[in-house]
Amino acid sequence: MGFHVNNTVLNTIFKTWQTEYNIYAPRKYPGGGRFSDTDCIRYGKINTAEEIIFDKKSEYSFKEFLTPVSQTLFFFTEGETKEADTLQKKAIIFLRSCDLHALKRLDDMYLHNGPADYYYHRLRKSIKIVLMGCDHSFENCFCVSMGTNQSSNYDMSIDRQADGTYLIDCKDADWEEQFATTGCAQQKVTPAYVTKNSITVTVPENLTAEVANSSMWDDYDSRCINCGRCNFVCPTCTCFTMQDLFYSENGKAGERRRVWASCMVDGFTDVAGGGCYRQKNGQRMRFKVLHKVLDYKQRNGYHMCVGCGRCDDICPEYISFSNCVNRLQDAVMEVKQND
Amino acid sequence: MIKNDYMPFSSKILEVIQHTDIEYTFRMEYQGDVKPGQFFEVSIPKYGEAPISVSGVGKNHIDLTIRRVGKVTNEIFERYVGNSLLLRGPYGNGFNLSDYMGKDLIIMAGGTGLSPVRGVIDYFFHHPEQRGHMTLISGFKTPNDILFRNDLKQWSANMDVILTVDCAEDDTACHVGLVTQYIPQIKMGNVTNTVAIVVGPPAMMHFSVQGLLGIGLLEENIWISQERKMCCGLGKCGHCKVGDTYICLDGPVFNYTKGKFLVD
Numbered sequence: 001m002g003f004h005v006n007n008t009v010l011n012t013i014f015k016t017w018q019t020e021y022n023i024y025a026p027r028k029y030p031g032g033g034r035f036s037d038t039d040c041i042r043y044g045k046i047n048t049a050e051e052i053i054f055d056k057k058s059e060y061s062f063k064e065f066l067t068p069v070s071q072t073l074f075f076f077t078e079g080e081t082k083e084a085d086t087l088q089k090k091a092i093i094f095l096r097s098c099d100l101h102a103l104k105r106l107d108d109m110y111l112h113n114g115p116a117d118y119y120y121h122r123l124r125k126s127i128k129i130v131l132m133g134c135d136h137s138f139e140n141c142f143c144v145s146m147g148t149n150q151s152s153n154y155d156m157s158i159d160r161q162a163d164g165t166y167l168i169d170c171k172d173a174d175w176e177e178q179f180a181t182t183g184c185a186q187q188k189v190t191p192a193y194v195t196k197n198s199i200t201v202t203v204p205e206n207l208t209a210e211v212a213n214s215s216m217w218d219d220y221d222s223r224c225i226n227c228g229r230c231n232f233v234c235p236t237c238t239c240f241t242m243q244d245l246f247y248s249e250n251g252k253a254g255e256r257r258r259v260w261a262s263c264m265v266d267g268f269t270d271v272a273g274g275g276c277y278r279q280k281n282g283q284r285m286r287f288k289v290l291h292k293v294l295d296y297k298q299r300n301g302y303h304m305c306v307g308c309g310r311c312d313d314i315c316p317e318y319i320s321f322s323n324c325v326n327r328l329q330d331a332v333m334e335v336k337q338n339d
Numbered sequence: 340m341i342k343n344d345y346m347p348f349s350s351k352i353l354e355v356i357q358h359t360d361i362e363y364t365f366r367m368e369y370q371g372d373v374k375p376g377q378f379f380e381v382s383i384p385k386y387g388e389a390p391i392s393v394s395g396v397g398k399n400h401i402d403l404t405i406r407r408v409g410k411v412t413n414e415i416f417e418r419y420v421g422n423s424l425l426l427r428g429p430y431g432n433g434f435n436l437s438d439y440m441g442k443d444l445i446i447m448a449g450g451t452g453l454s455p456v457r458g459v460i461d462y463f464f465h466h467p468e469q470r471g472h473m474t475l476i477s478g479f480k481t482p483n484d485i486l487f488r489n490d491l492k493q494w495s496a497n498m499d500v501i502l503t504v505d506c507a508e509d510d511t512a513c514h515v516g517l518v519t520q521y522i523p524q525i526k527m528g529n530v531t532n533t534v535a536i537v538v539g540p541p542a543m544m545h546f547s548v549q550g551l552l553g554i555g556l557l558e559e560n561i562w563i564s565q566e567r568k569m570c571c572g573l574g575k576c577g578h579c580k581v582g583d584t585y586i587c588l589d590g591p592v593f594n595y596t597k598g599k600f601l602v603d
């Protein structure tokens with residue numbers, strides 16, 4: 001059921017939620033932006049609706065909540081291991097359509113690629129989803145090309161109107177009742193979604209792993225500085241490395257963590273004795289790009305990339321992922337001709 | 340309820356067999372189903388985890404043959420006495436003995452590559468009636484690097500064992516040269532009923548497989564085992580991914596028809 005509410009009503013409802021839930025949404029972190037004098041928009045806990053940033057894209061995605069940058073798995077003490085506790089409160093996460101599609105990818109990776117992941121599952125099972133409508137496309141977005149521009153699997157949707165009021169579509173029965181009892185206007189609501197992006201991307205139908213032999217990847221050898229930021233902002237990148245940490249040099253107490261890892265950064269494939277794969281940055285670019293638009297699909301039946309454009313937004317070398325994907329058609333031709 | 344696969348369990352070290360200065364076999368207390376070619380994540384708090392293949396399976400134990408090369412493995416060697424290690428696993432597919440039953444079997448192993456196939460060799464050593472002719476070509480860098488000396492001697496009772504080292508002083512009892520040099524010495528029967536397992540460093544596996552194809556073996560009759568960086572063993576950390584394949588889940592053992600595409 002749909003509702004039209006003002007800020008006060010919405011904040012009253014937020015208050016009731018907060019006894020049981022923390023609310024996570026894109027918010028402003030002053031001065032934390034990519035350039036020294038800009039703000040950073042990323043996920044964090046919010047208290048009131050005004051704190052939620054609707055008019056800009058978040059630099060980092062919601063994945064920080066489900067797959068924390070650094071997550072403690074268990075603690076060691078002398079001869080014993082003890083599992084790390086989970087969060088006390090459940091969570092409500094505000095996210096856009098592309099990110100809601102990314103959530104499906106995280107689920108398939110963490111719950112279905114091999115045995116289900118205990119730590120992911122215990123956070124995942126305690127979240128509710130609020131879809132933030134998109135009334136216009138942002139820079140570098142290509143969700144329409146990836147088919148992720150629209151979503152319906154939310155508990156509630158929210159669109160902030162020009163006058164500061166909100167249009168809400170509720171699917172969660174309890175929340176619906178809650179909104180209805182406030183006496184706010186009821187109307188049919190469809191969350192806003194874009195039908196066109198200024199960037200379009202075409203993944204060639206006949207793309208195969210053979211495209212690895214194209215010379216196009218060489219272009220990235222020197223342009224890319226393997227900083228890994230493209231992986232860290234990507235809502236569908238999930239790789240991690242194990243790390244043991246001790247609280248003091250000679251102490252017996254410590255913890256094992258998993259921390260985000262990047263396939264673009266040195267050391268990702270290093271094995272003892274100096275073995276290392278994909279030494280050139282162009283080969284790493286190829287590995288990343290083909291995961292997003294080829295081999296994930298071979299395994300799961302649909303593309304990994306959701307077209308959020310965050311990798312293009314963040315790259316300090318202005319390397320464009322979408323442009324790279326659009327070069328694949330020529331690369332396929334090139335490889336065919338060389339055969 | 341979902342199982343917490345990351346929590347290791349403590350396993351007692353029952354026995355330590357020293358092969359070389361840097362390679363020991365740790366016999367670990369363990370009960371449960373394990374196949375040769377599968378692996379465990381072995382860890383010591385503060386130093387981290389390392390994937391190690393099962394080199395032998397017993398009723399109440401598994402063998403882990405570990406080469407001392409870095410942070411975790413150093414520490415295992417330093418403080419193993421009378422102690423235990425943390426384990427989780429087993430992971431990976433391992434070797435399917437049924438793939439080799441009733442066939443002539445060739446096994447080529449380079450260095451520590453012998454440990455993941457040791458369980459297969461041992462099985463067919465004890466059950467010679469379940470296979471045809473069997474040849475093992477096992478190569479090491481120098482005589483000092485030879486693993487499982489006693490096993491190699493014992494196995495030669497009912498199979499052809501060719502033990503070779505890359506280089507040696509002249510007093511060695513074994514052959515000298517790369518494993519590939521000895522392919523022509525394999526006594527071949529019906530080539531379509533001959534299967535092979537090749538395990539070792541990437542270059543050794545490449546040239547050995549080429550050699551076996553050269554003497555007529557079919558691609559689908561060759562199996563290899565891949566080694567990659569692995570941080571989870573559970574299809575999650577991404578380090579072992581090659582194309583659409585997760586070596587830890589789909590491997591590490593691959594039929595060559597699939598394994599040949601896993602280059603990267």
Ligand SMILES: Cc1cc2nc3c(=O)[nH]c(=O)nc-3n(C[C@H](O)[C@H](O)[C@H](O)COP(=O)(O)OP(=O)(O)OC[C@H]3O[C@@H](n4cnc5c(N)ncnc54)[C@H](O)[C@@H]3O)c2cc1C
Pocket residue numbers: 270271272273378387388389390391392393403404405406407408409410411412413451454455565566567568569570591
């Ligand atoms: C499926 C599999 C089976 C293996 N079986 C054996 C075995 O039976 N015996 C044996 O001695 N070694 C085996 N290895 C190699 C062994 O895992 C590495 O030598 C070990 O991880 C080195 O760890 P380290 O901390 O001592 O060395 P470091 O170089 O200090 O390790 C640093 C990091 O790199 C990772 N790493 C290094 N080398 C490898 C590697 N080859 N594979 C995966 N991760 C690596 C480690 O996890 C560690 O986090 C196997 C590897 C794999 C993937």
Ligand code: SF4
Pocket residue numbers: 223224225226227228229230231264314315316317318319
């Ligand atoms: S593509 Fe850009 S963001 Fe990604 S690693 Fe290279 S330089 Fe960094």
Ligand code: SF4
Pocket residue numbers: 230233234235236237292304305306307308309310311312321
């Ligand atoms: S690859 Fe780039 S555009 Fe695609 S989901 Fe990741 S960050 Fe977004």
Ligand code: FES
Pocket residue numbers: 568569570571572573574575576577578579580585586587588
């Ligand atoms: S070892 Fe982590 S995904 Fe394979």
